[in-house]
Amino acid sequence: MNENALKELLYKIADDQLILGHRNSEWTGMGPLLEEDIAFSSMAQDKIGQSYAIYTILHSLGEQDPDTIAFTRNANQFHNSILTELPNGEYDFSLIRHFLYDTAEIIRFEMLTHSSYTPLAELAIKIRAELKYHTLHANTWIKQLGSATEESIERLQKSLDYAMPYALGIFEESPYEAEIIKSGIFAGEKALYETWKQNIEAVIDQTRLHLADWSLLKPVLGGRLGNHSDHLQPLLDEMSEVFRIDPSAEW
Amino acid sequence: MANPYSIDQIYSWLEEVKDPEIPVLSLVDLGVITRVEVTGEEVKIEMTPTFVGCPAMDLMKQEVLDVLNNNGVKKAEVIISFKEPWNSDKISEKGRQALKQFGLAPPPSGKNLFTDLDVLEHAQCPRCNGNHTELRSPFGPTLCRSIHYCLDCREAFEQFKPL
Ligand SMILES: [Zn+2]
Numbered sequence: 001m002n003e004n005a006l007k008e009l010l011y012k013i014a015d016d017q018l019i020l021g022h023r024n025s026e027w028t029g030m031g032p033l034l035e036e037d038i039a040f041s042s043m044a045q046d047k048i049g050q051s052y053a054i055y056t057i058l059h060s061l062g063e064q065d066p067d068t069i070a071f072t073r074n075a076n077q078f079h080n081s082i083l084t085e086l087p088n089g090e091y092d093f094s095l096i097r098h099f100l101y102d103t104a105e106i107i108r109f110e111m112l113t114h115s116s117y118t119p120l121a122e123l124a125i126k127i128r129a130e131l132k133y134h135t136l137h138a139n140t141w142i143k144q145l146g147s148a149t150e151e152s153i154e155r156l157q158k159s160l161d162y163a164m165p166y167a168l169g170i171f172e173e174s175p176y177e178a179e180i181i182k183s184g185i186f187a188g189e190k191a192l193y194e195t196w197k198q199n200i201e202a203v204i205d206q207t208r209l210h211l212a213d214w215s216l217l218k219p220v221l222g223g224r225l226g227n228h229s230d231h232l233q234p235l236l237d238e239m240s241e242v243f244r245i246d247p248s249a250e251w
Numbered sequence: 252m253a254n255p256y257s258i259d260q261i262y263s264w265l266e267e268v269k270d271p272e273i274p275v276l277s278l279v280d281l282g283v284i285t286r287v288e289v290t291g292e293e294v295k296i297e298m299t300p301t302f303v304g305c306p307a308m309d310l311m312k313q314e315v316l317d318v319l320n321n322n323g324v325k326k327a328e329v330i331i332s333f334k335e336p337w338n339s340d341k342i343s344e345k346g347r348q349a350l351k352q353f354g355l356a357p358p359p360s361g362k363n364l365f366t367d368l369d370v371l372e373h374a375q376c377p378r379c380n381g382n383h384t385e386l387r388s389p390f391g392p393t394l395c396r397s398i399h400y401c402l403d404c405r406e407a408f409e410q411f412k413p414l
């Protein structure tokens with residue numbers, strides 16, 4: 001097994017969870033409803049915890065300790081998709097991003113339960129179960145608001161159209177894609193993308209929202225290779241500021 | 252040489268360590284102690300978190316070490332492992348009773364929980380035992396609780412989430 005290929009996979013999954021976890025945590029005290037406030041805070045706690053469990057695997061492979069990995073790298077060393085780093089914006093964008101992202105992640109972890117790399121397969125069983133609650137939450141609200149008032153439908157539609165090219169960036173292939181698939185570590189981004197598309201369509205079909213023609217969409221790529229938007233570095237600075245003040249701060 | 256501590260003895264010591272969020276529930280009944288191994292003077296314990304992001308994990312790990320040390324174990328080690336991932340069916344019958352007395356609905360048991368989250372819609376009210384309830388939010392005040400409402404008692408309650 002090529003260890004760099006494995007590490008690259010672990011970094012991108014963990015970085016996605018860490019960055020979106022921190023974006024979710026920005027809803028604490030700001031949610032449109034107290035319940036939503038709690039939901040986004042809980043999902044933040046789950047995601048940050050999950051990223052740490054994956055950084056712990058990386059540490060066992062010779063990388064630095066989880067706190068150092070999480071808080072001392074610069075933007076160009078992060079492998080998260082650009083979708084996860086975008087500012088929260090209005091609630092409807094956060095909800096759409098949550099739906100597009102978590103639908104992909106639960107399939108990814110489902111696929112990883114079959115990984116030939118045992119520590120990842122074991123952890124994936126656990127994370128997949130937890131993510132059920134995240135997709136349940138996303139699907140419930142998308143179905144509800146996507147069929148509610150003209151205004152809520154129009155706002156969600158706008159966010160959906162805006163977010164979709166970024167969402168396609170989740171599936172940007174790794175330089176090691178062929179090796180990862182061949183070694184049985186992960187069945188690959190293409191397989192993930194195909195299942196994701198079907199699941200997204202299945203939910204959107206139950207609403208008054210509509211999807212653009214897939215073949216006309218242009219994915220926003222680069223995140224997986226460290227080429228990020230201008231939004232990532234300020235977020236990292238903020239995260240590491242808390243870390244520098246109190247390196248033992250609990251997340 | 253015989254081991255100075257028996258596995259049963261260690262489990263009975265661990266009964267003293269409670270879930271910090273639910274002080275009536277021991278870690279043993281919660282089902283997070285997945286392995287106890289005694290080799291000579293050395294005790295090795297494997298634990299697994301209920302939820303990966305559980306913030307109480309470090310505290311629980313420390314309390315397990317303290318209990319072992321207080322009982323005279325000189326060499327103790329606690330490892331966090333996902334080899335046997337926790338799920339809510341790992342809570343013992345005694346643990347389920349303790350949850351209920353604490354006012355928390357125990358998680359519904361069954362093998363199909365991963366695929367069927369509809370069970371959340373009709374949680375059993377810990378006050379009246381009725382199922383005339385509705386889900387308010389799958390996310391509660393801690394990672395392992397959801398929020399429900401009993402239409403008969405006309406009061407909200409929390410459930411230990413099925414996982
Ligand atoms: Zn009741």
